[in-house]
Amino acid sequence: MPSAHPHHVSIFGLGYVGAVTAGCLAELGHHIIGADVQQAKVDAFKAGISPIIEPELESLLQTAKREGRLDATTDATAAVKASQISIICVGTPSQAAGRLNLDFVRKVTAQIAAAIREKNQPHTILFRSTMLPGSTRAIVGVFLADLIKSGLLHVYYCPEFLREGTAVRDFRDPSLAAVGTHDGKAPATTEALDLLGFNAQILAWEGAELLKYACNYFHALKVGFANEIGRMAKHLGVDGARVMDVVCHDERLNISRYYMKPGNPFGGSCLPKDVNALSGLARIEGVNLPLLDHVMESNHAHLDALLDQITRKDARRIGLLGLAFKADTDDMRGSAMVAIAETLLGRGYQLRIYDPSINLTRLIGANEAEIQRRMPHLAQLLCATAEEVVRESDVIIASQKCVNVESLRDVAGAGKWVIDMNGWPELKALPWSYEGICW
Numbered sequence: 001m002p003s004a005h006p007h008h009v010s011i012f013g014l015g016y017v018g019a020v021t022a023g024c025l026a027e028l029g030h031h032i033i034g035a036d037v038q039q040a041k042v043d044a045f046k047a048g049i050s051p052i053i054e055p056e057l058e059s060l061l062q063t064a065k066r067e068g069r070l071d072a073t074t075d076a077t078a079a080v081k082a083s084q085i086s087i088i089c090v091g092t093p094s095q096a097a098g099r100l101n102l103d104f105v106r107k108v109t110a111q112i113a114a115a116i117r118e119k120n121q122p123h124t125i126l127f128r129s130t131m132l133p134g135s136t137r138a139i140v141g142v143f144l145a146d147l148i149k150s151g152l153l154h155v156y157y158c159p160e161f162l163r164e165g166t167a168v169r170d171f172r173d174p175s176l177a178a179v180g181t182h183d184g185k186a187p188a189t190t191e192a193l194d195l196l197g198f199n200a201q202i203l204a205w206e207g208a209e210l211l212k213y214a215c216n217y218f219h220a221l222k223v224g225f226a227n228e229i230g231r232m233a234k235h236l237g238v239d240g241a242r243v244m245d246v247v248c249h250d251e252r253l254n255i256s257r258y259y260m261k262p263g264n265p266f267g268g269s270c271l272p273k274d275v276n277a278l279s280g281l282a283r284i285e286g287v288n289l290p291l292l293d294h295v296m297e298s299n300h301a302h303l304d305a306l307l308d309q310i311t312r313k314d315a316r317r318i319g320l321l322g323l324a325f326k327a328d329t330d331d332m333r334g335s336a337m338v339a340i341a342e343t344l345l346g347r348g349y350q351l352r353i354y355d356p357s358i359n360l361t362r363l364i365g366a367n368e369a370e371i372q373r374r375m376p377h378l379a380q381l382l383c384a385t386a387e388e389v390v391r392e393s394d395v396i397i398a399s400q401k402c403v404n405v406e407s408l409r410d411v412a413g414a415g416k417w418v419i420d421m422n423g424w425p426e427l428k429a430l431p432w433s434y435e436g437i438c439w
């Protein structure tokens, strides 16, 4: 459907992302002026010839050319003067050792900034190139801060999620759209949402930058995971494709939001045991599965980070809200908080623990054996109420949502810290110092 607000848009970088963005915005009725340093690309683009092979793209460019809404130039100033919005889609290649080369983005930003100063009329820049978190803010600081301050310029970071081969389809029906603003609040002007995602998620610049990497990392992780399960399956004479297909049938726990929240390390009687068992088998059988093999290490690193966060505080009295591996169970096998408690006790810290699900007289079997082995004095550390734990501690680790936060108001005073493992906003409202494990 044509846009109700056709804009004049300059697109810097006529590669994959730029050409697709140009063709698809033209389809919506916007006027496009492409800008690239390569004369041959500019000439072809002007003639409606797609610089890349992508289904449907050339016909979109041809239509735009026919309707007089397509132009291109190597002159950055001319492109800015002919538009109110510039979208930056230049390449951000990797240097040796994986460092990102932002030279093209810097160069093009400097050119656009100079042209806006000359033009002296309001302008909007949408960064679309993939850049590491902090890049937009750093580039703005060097080239654009005065223009933003004077009110002439708005800057948004809008990551691109298209897939080559289905890029036009993905643009029309994006799997995800996000707009990064300088403060994470709604955009002050509508161009970013008009052009690149009316339903977009709003984040701060850095969040939108990291989002792009999180998505690509997740895709890469999924491919690596499927391949490693596949290799193990082949070694065992199992049909790995069938196994992974069935894995995907579970849309409640597997292909879902479940297990996707940063916070507590994993634990319990199953995950650590089963992760260890399969990677142990792979090692014995000589099947190289580096991704699966490092999952336990990743969990230990998360636990170490929490321990570091606790012991960096100048405090010796620690309180745990939640000891079992998750809320509403008394299962302490493989519990990350038991490991934390064990380590802190070993280092001579004072510990107080509240967990409403733990009743020592009812512990049985392997669960009781685990506690006898690792924390034989648990009975002396357990408190009847969360208030008691908070009153007698200086650093409180809220590992489970197992308390009524309001009931802690009188004991959560200044001088105390709470470390939140679940992203629990109510904890912030109490008069103690608040820190999250991942935020």
Ligand SMILES: NC(=O)c1ccc[n+]([C@@H]2O[C@H](COP(=O)([O-])OP(=O)(O)OC[C@H]3O[C@@H](n4cnc5c(N)ncnc54)[C@H](O)[C@@H]3O)[C@@H](O)[C@H]2O)c1
Residues within 6 Å of the ligand: 012, 013, 014, 015, 016, 017, 018, 035, 036, 037, 038, 041, 089, 090, 091, 092, 104, 107, 108, 128, 129, 130, 131, 160, 161, 162, 163, 164
């Ligand atoms: N290709 C993808 O599927 C894809 C998807 C999402 C995001 N991205 C990201 O988008 C960005 C662009 O990727 P791409 O694949 O389109 O790159 P590309 O290499 O295909 O195109 C980049 C274009 O920028 C041009 N350019 C370089 N310096 C310039 C300057 N100073 N002025 C004007 N033009 C200039 C180059 O000549 C080239 O035509 C990258 O950051 C990439 O990581 C790519």
